[in-house]
Every structure is written in C-alpha cells, then in structure tokens.
Amino acid sequence: MEPKTPKTSETVVRRLTDYLRCLKHAQIQGKIYLKSTEMAIGCGHNPSIIRKDLAQFGALGLKGTGYNIIELIDNLNKILGLTKARDVILIGAGNLGTAMIKYPGFSSVNFNFIAAFDNDEKKIGQFIGITPILSLNELNNFIEKQNIEIVILSVPASETLKIVESLNDDYIKGVLNFTSEILPARKNNMFIHNIDLAKELEVISFCMKNCLS
Amino acid sequence: MEPKTPKTSETVVRRLTDYLRCLKHAQIQGKIYLKSTEMAIGCGHNPSIIRKDLAQFGALGLKGTGYNIIELIDNLNKILGLTKARDVILIGAGNLGTAMIKYPGFSSVNFNFIAAFDNDEKKIGQFIGITPILSLNELNNFIEKQNIEIVILSVPASETLKIVESLNDDYIKGVLNFTSEILPARKNNMFIHNIDLAKELEVISFCMKNCLS
C-alpha cells in the first residue's frame, strides 16, 4: 500500500526519522512488531504523538499488536523519499568533509557521495575511501553532466556565499550547509539547511546553566 | 544590568543563538544598533517573536532606535552561560573529532578543547592543533583532576554506550553525542544532546520530495 503524504510539518518529519532509527534498531534485535509505547521509550517521544504521526499516512498499525517493523520501515522510507538512491557531492574536502563521507550513519540513508570538490592542488586526484576529489573548477560541469541535486558544503566560512551563489540551481535543489556562515533557508530554487555545530554547544551551555529539560 | 532568566524553552534558546550570530555579524560591519526587523532578515525569524524573546529578559531595546549591539551580545552571552570559559574534552580523535576541534565556529563560543582521548596507540601523544591526544585509560582520571563538565563524543557507534556509562557523572554534566547511536536525553545526571548528521539528509530528502517550505 502506497502511503498517503498529507501536508506535513518539519517537526513531524524530524520525528519520523527518529521512528525510523528506532525501528531499525528493533529489527536488528530480531523483533517483528513494535508498539507505540516501545517506540516511545526508544526515541523519547510520547506514544500518542507517535500514533498520530503515523496514522496520518494511513492505518499502518495492527490493533492489539503494534506496527509491523519491516512494513513500517518501508513506508517511512517512501514517505521520506529515501527509496531511490541519490547521488550527492561534497564541496570542501577538509576534516569535516572527510568525516561526512566516512560517517557510518549515512549508509542507512540512500545517499552516494560520488565526488568531492576542493581547490587544494594536493588533494585533487586523491580519494576519500572510494570518492574521488576533483577540482572546484569542474564543479558545475560535473553537476550538469551527472544531474546532481544535493550538495554538502564544508568549506571555510569566507568562501561559502560565493560558492552557493555559483551553484547552478537548475540542477541543485538542496544544500546542507556545515560551514559557520548562516544562509537563508531558500535561495533561488534551493532548499538550504544550515547545520551550525556551535549552536549545539551554546544550547548545552544554557541547559547546564538553567537545568532545562 | 543583569538579565532576568525566566523559564525558557529550548525553542527560544535556539533562536537566541541565532540572534547572537546575527548581532556579531552586524557588529563586524561596524553597526551600533540593530532593529528587530533587521535581525529578522538576518536570521529568518519574525520581528515580533524576536522582540518577545528578548523582552522576557528585561527591556533590552531602545524604543525608536533598536537594540544596542554590544549590550545585547553581552546580555545574550550571560543568558546562555557563555561568559566564563569552559574546558571541554573530545572523546574519539577521528576525522569528525578532529574537525570539531578545528571548527572555526567554536572559537566564538567560550569552549576550550583541552584534551582529546582515543585508544589508538598511534594517535596517543600526538596533537590536534594544540590539543594533546591522550589514552582513553586516563579519561576519568583526567576528568576528575581537571574538573571537566562537558564531553564531545565522536567514537564508533558500537563504543558509544559503554563510554557514556563509564563517565563519572559527578563531574560530567553535558554530553554532545555525534555518534550515530542515539542516547536518551538524560542519563544519570548528564544532559545528552544527540546530533544525528544523517537526520539532516533525511529531512532535506523529504523537503525535496514534498516541496516543504
């Protein structure tokens, strides 16, 4: 059964990804069904909202039993658009970029890092794992030839804006920005997500000072 | 004037960090005052909520003029608990950990990475910048001697739980978890923040599929 996709807020989408992880975890442990209460413990959300989130995509659970894990993983993958593999590229092959390519959590997501780009002559021609490092000069050429839609940015903050503006937005639809330069959420046709690592330190600092949560 | 600190939700705290970045940006450009409408453009929040967020800490703005940038930065630093420098340690000196220590965005936050820990003999004794890499065996000893309160975790997922459980929570109050293993938000006395890099890819995947905002 194809899941319905009603208008869904980002809040809900973020929870869906938590459910997905929780389900995979349970699957590895050999479970077949998972109840909303069990998911709640695993991912820190209220059982009620878990049921509500899932219910909006059609009746995915079995009353009295819970949710079939394989089926629900499959449905969530469809809902999140993770069923077909996507080619993504990395811009900036420094420590952070290298870490991203090697990050084991990405393997579950269906994203292939097919190339990295850098302007450091020493890096160009090298590989990160199996991913080749190419020259930034070839960037848009590559994007157009390979039909790339998603870019992961980890260059120095000072270069961020220039690079984003140079991206061909007939092709690029999503940018994950790991630089410390904050960009608007939409630019031309591109969705931009800013991931500010310093923010998390600031939040934890506040939590510790004020005993939040 | 010491800012009041009423009960503040994490939602608000996250916005405060956005204001802070926005203010610093304006400060570099030589501005003295910033209006809520200008901040709104810079950080993507509604001017109204910016004023409301700030107002709850006392009257921080000048009617007709806006907010004094230096003063407000100072106040936000106090509110977020960023005024006094904190020593933090890194556990796991791989690519991601190395990237964290070198991440330029962290310099604005008052966090000093005073040591990294790893169990790779080849790394122990080396330095990341000026940060020494020590043996994991010395971890709790070091924590107790140096009175460490914050830990940044970037070890393989399989080791995460074991390490977190071994931490002495008489000292450690906050954990930033960059591994792909998800931990509960509270464990013993520790605040834990899970930063799941794969989640951002999943969210952007959904956005692209459904044209969410």
Next chain:
DNA sequence: TGATGTGAATAACTTCACAGCG
C-alpha cells in the same frame, strides 16, 4: 484483551496590532 486511531481538551508557540516611550 490490548493495541491502534482519533476527536476533544489542553498547552505551547507565533503573529497581530497597537499603546507607550525615547
């Protein structure tokens, strides 16, 4: 019986609109 799915109730958050002050 024991779980989901769901309307109703509650709570949290955001926007509006404007009084009031510099």
Next chain:
DNA sequence: CGCTGTGAAGTTATTCACATCA
C-alpha cells in the same frame, strides 16, 4: 515619528481519553 514591549487573537502542536477493531 519609529521603534520596542505586550496583551489579545490566532495558529500549531501535544496530550488525554476512549471508541474501535484484530
């Protein structure tokens, strides 16, 4: 006059409580 600060209104999100179905 132009901004902030803020009550009121509006919106979104969460929890509760229970009917419903395997």
